[in-house]
Amino acid sequence: MLIQLFASLFLVTLPLALFILKIITKTSKSRKSNPPSSIFPKSYPIIGSSLAVKSHREDRVQWTTQLLQSSPSGTFTFRLLFGRRQIVTANAANVQHMLKTHFSNYQKGPFSCSILFDFLGDGIFNVDGESWKFQRQVSSHEFNTKDLRKFIQTVVDTELIDRLIPMFSDAAVDKTVLDLQEILQRFAFDNICKIAFGFDPACLSPSLPSAEFAEAFEDATVISSRRFRAFLSLSWKIKRFFDVGSEKKLRIAVARVRDFAMKIVREKKQELADKSSLESVDLLSRFLSSGHTDENFATDIVISFILAGRDTTSAALTWFFWLLSKNPEVEKEILKEIKGKSDMPVFEEIKDMVYTHACLCETMRLYPPVPVDGKMAVDDDVLPDGTLVKKGSTVAYHPYAMGRMETLWGSDWAEFKPEWWLQRDEEGKWSFVGRDPYTYPVFQAGPRICLGKEMAFLQMKRVVAGVLRRFKVVPAAENGFEPSLVAFLTSKMKNGFPVRIEDRGDLD
Template structure:
């Protein structure tokens, strides 16, 4: 009954749209050199385009951008772009005009509260300054690697060895997500949920609640109108009930960690984010809770997604995997630490080719492939595109990574060498390579993410052969661009 009531207006609207589309005949689609504005229908504008392509938004927008001579397409009230000059204008030059939209903020509020990823203005700036100070300390980088090393040596590598000996098929995406969740919770709360080893009932509960809250919030965001999920929440429909229950679990555990840390605050000497944010006593429990949930989300989703695509690509590029192994061997020989299972921070920084290979994988498969910003007032982008007040400008790291004008004719190829010059890694402008965003909202955890990805990739590649046993390559858009169906692999231990 509830579902019928909820979707009756939508069904009536779709019927009207279908009748209107049949009435107004459309001309043939424009040629590639003509597509700058996608024409809408009389009265109902571009709504049919969004309804038709709502479940394949990434493919649709990438195709539109590729067909545009400027790399920008207007589908009012949206502008999709892969033009670096437009990106720079939106995220830096005219930053104040392009905050996160109110609809997005309200959609994610139950999950992220007013955390750093779901706030604007002074509220965002305060969290950004607080977090920026902590992310730029040497002690944090050492702490990050220490946690990665512990999790890799004591859980990940033994798990892979057991799988190699038994011949079982592992879902590498699931393994990497559990590894990342353990790691980020240790970094954020100083608490280890032990999800990779599945040793803690409370940790499993936290892990599944976080996953469900993520998926249900994204389902909200996919609705054509925010009013739909708001009515669903008012009616206590199943999806909204499950989201509420998941958030009760998450808030309960996070608040438990906060209270526990307050009692032990006099001990000092702890390096996790919770201890750092509580050190000066200036922040409320709600402030701390929301910003820490945002950090867990970033660490849980982005690095395992990136590594899943990385190992999928390497399964068809054995020469790249071999070159990475040769680099590891050379560095170990130079430093003489053959016994350590995880490379040191200095050694990881010397691994330029591995850094290039990871960056190349991120170029083609960015964890966050589309980024929206809402225009507070009328504006004009550098390429002349007009932006109306209240319109959404969405730039696409996914489309930019495949843009011939940015990366050359071989833009569709996986070629780590494009990042190397005389054996040294050469970074790209963040307005061309938008994987870590750019401007004032640029990802604070970029270096931390590279440390984790390189440490995990080096550990696995040095010790194991990874064989993908089922065809994969399709994506599933959740909070990040996960691999649909996971990544089933067989592991074979390599000789030392």
């Protein structure tokens, strides 16, 4: 009966979908030959600006950035199919309103949660209300411990010394071209799996092996993110119901990820039951030993942390090394800072790397790992810039665009300037000067501010010090390399970042 009902619904909606797609095709062809006089998209009855939105499906982050740069308020409202509204903003006052002042009115919402539920379940990044509060409280307690910080540094150092540096050494000798983006993703995946699970997938082993868990995780991430781009959400739901195409691939990938994660959860529970005291300090052991033994809860929250730790640091570091190749004077300053540290800097030395910290912040200003983040309005509201928000509307703040707003960073916003984050004292020593989190919401802000922020900087600065002390990373393209940003759940370089590794010799 249910199948018949769904099939009938499919037959009813298919003609409408085909009609709309036909209009889109004709309009797209017309627009190519007759470009619009204004950058702002036209809005039509019933379908709103859906035509323009679909035509910019692949470059939506860059396109919406142009719209926001051209908007006097830094905000733009899209009218979409059947009267739906989507608001996008790069206005810092609006961001503070959403993420702090009226936090309770801007939630993940059922639309976003349904898209990511198959993959993330009820993990901390996919829930609101009491469930989020509970997971946040538990996670916050576990993150704020010296033991975990020490464990993270040990994990990163081991991966760096045993795998990344030897791989770069071999590449320098053999003059091999490496895809730095893939290498850093593998590095980050090994790290976060060891930190979250106490499990080493060994993705960065010399042969760069294919790992079923890592590949399934990548498939689940990419396909889940593409659901957000679907012209009609019904389209992916129909494919999921009939288990075909990308949705079949997603089901298989998610099953592999969750089965693997659940197996580790059960093994860890047994390991803890057999011991009188906690010896492991990975996050999963901490959650389970603190009394949170529900297997689904543990699986959901750890998968969420892997997602957060895998792509964010690797994305930031990939863009960092590219920007460094274009700004040799910045690289010289970083090398001066590294030279003053020990070969394997301890935590206090890493903490004191303020110029490197500023360079990483500046990298993420221009290329934030999460370029756009959306919320749903629970009730009607008015943003500080006067934008009306209807109940159920999607409101997205746009870190990528915010890093490119003249109103926030001045006319030279396109320049890579670590000095924006620094000031010198009377002795000429640099000190770090942060920006408020609503002008720079790369780590979110307010109650949902990223718990792993300090962990991320610890990892990234350790990698920068370990790599640049020994090697120079050079883009492999002979005529220069200009990457193209592609955004899934996080931002990446389209087709990777091919580089050559040069031995720097003894920095000291």
